[in-house]
Amino acid sequence: MPTATPVVVVFIAAVLLATVGWFLVPKGAQQVLFRTMVALTIACCYLMWAITYLAQLHPLIAPVRSDVRIGESSL
Numbered sequence: 001m002p003t004a005t006p007v008v009v010v011f012i013a014a015v016l017l018a019t020v021g022w023f024l025v026p027k028g029a030q031q032v033l034f035r036t037m038v039a040l041t042i043a044c045c046y047l048m049w050a051i052t053y054l055a056q057l058h059p060l061i062a063p064v065r066s067d068v069r070i071g072e073s074s075l
Contacts, residue, residue: 003057007054014045021035021042
């Protein structure tokens with residue numbers, strides 16, 4: 001499976017979930033607030049998942065040392 005496929009599929013699912021949540025919010029004085037909360041919650045959850053997923057595609061196995069201070073011994 002190409003690396004971009006899960007990101008796009010989950011993005012489409014998040015957009016659909018946000019759309020459904022947008023229309024399921026009950027009418028009232030706080031409707032705008034609730035719609036904003038639903039949309040931002042789904043957007044933040046998607047971004048957290050996408051960043052974590054994409055960071056695992058090319059993990060940093062071991063940091064590359066640049067021995068700037070040659071005279072000091074490492075602990």
